[in-house]
């Protein structure tokens with residue numbers, strides 16, 4: 397039986413028909429976005445561009461102040477600074493430091509706050525619950541609440557929806573709840589949000605899913621895929637990430653046979669992938685970011701079932717920094733240099749190319765391990781401010797000084813495949829070994845050891 401919601405801007409009399417779509421794009425369905433970070437600000441700006449009526453809430457005063465000034469505190473997103481300036485100037489995007497404030501205004505509530513792990517690798521949903529509690533204070537009959545933050549499967553149905561009802565005093569039938577994952581990647585957020593991929597929606601009931609799919613259909617130029625329920629939609633997001641972590645682990649494990657087999661594994665992978673059903677990923681120094689390394693734990697923490705492949709893949713990826721470190725030590729030894737006497741430069745601290753993000757970045761454990769062995773470790777990055785990176789055991793080196801300082805280093809390790817490194821003259825490192833963990837360095841450079849390909 398379809399839930400009959402109290403009539404509201406979202407659940408108009410002919411809910412789901414032209415009236416709702418029309419109301420949404422004319423600003424008659426006020427939108428509240430909770431979390432204006434790397435994903436939330438681009439999302440709020442696009443929703444403001446579509447509807448003309450968005451209030452963004454963030455608990456970080458610096459974020460609020462920047463957006464109030466019409467500035468984007470999120471960098472590295474093409475078009476975002478302009479869109480934030482335009483939508484704030486037009487009054488389409490307002491911002492508040494009080495999520496309860498936003499909840500009072502909003503009728504369509506979108507939560508995109510951080511969901512991380514605690515120090516025991518259990519999901520930390522504290523930010524999500526705080527946002528949900530704020531929404532509950534301002535929830536009105538006929539509202540729709542959507543979670544976009546990645547969460548462990550079952551969270552929307554078993555935690556968010558009941559908590560909203562309990563804390564708002566509303567009957568569960570009086571409002572809608574759905575999970576609609578954010579599938580966007582940093583550096584291409586506006587393009588992704590506007591329709592690079594289908595938008596997935598899943599409701600705690602059919603009416604929630606139907607209305608969520610209508611609203612997002614006005615946002616994306618791509619199709620909207622209805623997962624059938626909220627937990628299925630949560631699984632879609634987590635499975636995408638787990639698929640990636642397991643497949644990167646396969647590539648990393650294959651990279652380990654390059655030396656014993658004396659084969660260029662990267663080349664073999666490239667050729668194997670000419671089969672349409674073969675999609676072996678790229679070997680690297682480890683899996684970073686605050687998404688892919690986390691999502692397997694969002695699944696394993698939810699079930700008692702043994703999931704050895706998923707858990708082992710995590711271990712394989714987390715062991716890559718040690719594999720890189722041992723390769724550096726061996727190559728230095730081959731040159732008669734003891735790692736304890738070595739100066740080592742890490743090229744790249746960001747977890748992947750082009751992003752200003754170092755959470756779970758492989759550079760951190762590589763620097764720590766080399767320092768522990770007595771090496772003097774330096775690090776540079778064209779995007780990240782290395783001096784501001786917490787827990788990095790390395791001396792910052794300015795990106796522009798790489799070639800002039802090159803001769804002092806006994807080893808240089810390319811950790812992040814930043815585009816800037818494609819133009820570095822690696823022959824300037826004539827006194828040292830070059831370890832390339834991302835297959836960026838041109839083969840005609842001096843003896844380069846590429847993880848997965850061996851010596852050039």
Ligand SMILES: NC(=O)C1=CN([C@@H]2O[C@H](COP(=O)(O)OP(=O)(O)OC[C@H]3O[C@@H](n4cnc5c(N)ncnc54)[C@H](O)[C@@H]3O)[C@@H](O)[C@H]2O)C=CC1
Pocket residue numbers: 430431432433434435436453454455456459495508509510511523524526527544545546547578579580581582686687
């Ligand atoms: N960064 C990425 O590449 C992607 C992230 N996601 C998911 O999106 C969610 C958000 O991630 P990011 O935007 O990267 O995080 P972020 O750390 O860049 O931004 C989070 C923002 O939320 C704010 N915040 C924290 N608690 C709040 C609260 N109770 N109310 C209002 N604002 C609050 C913070 O001050 C911060 O500005 C996470 O669940 C993540 O898994 C999904 C796809 C891609």
Ligand SMILES: CC(=O)N[C@@H]1[C@@H](OP(=O)(O)OP(=O)(O)OC[C@H]2O[C@@H](n3ccc(=O)[nH]c3=O)[C@H](O)[C@@H]2O)O[C@H](C(=O)O)[C@@H](O)[C@@H]1O
Pocket residue numbers: 546578579580581582636637640644677678679680681682683684685686687688747748749
């Ligand atoms: C399934 C999927 O591709 N998810 C994307 C991913 O983006 P993210 O920014 O985390 O980057 P990523 O390309 O997955 O890389 C994650 C980590 O894995 C490493 N990595 C990735 C692919 C590969 O073949 N080899 C490899 O070593 C990267 O260097 C990086 O350290 O996670 C995002 C997220 O959910 O936050 C998601 O929106 C993005 O679409």
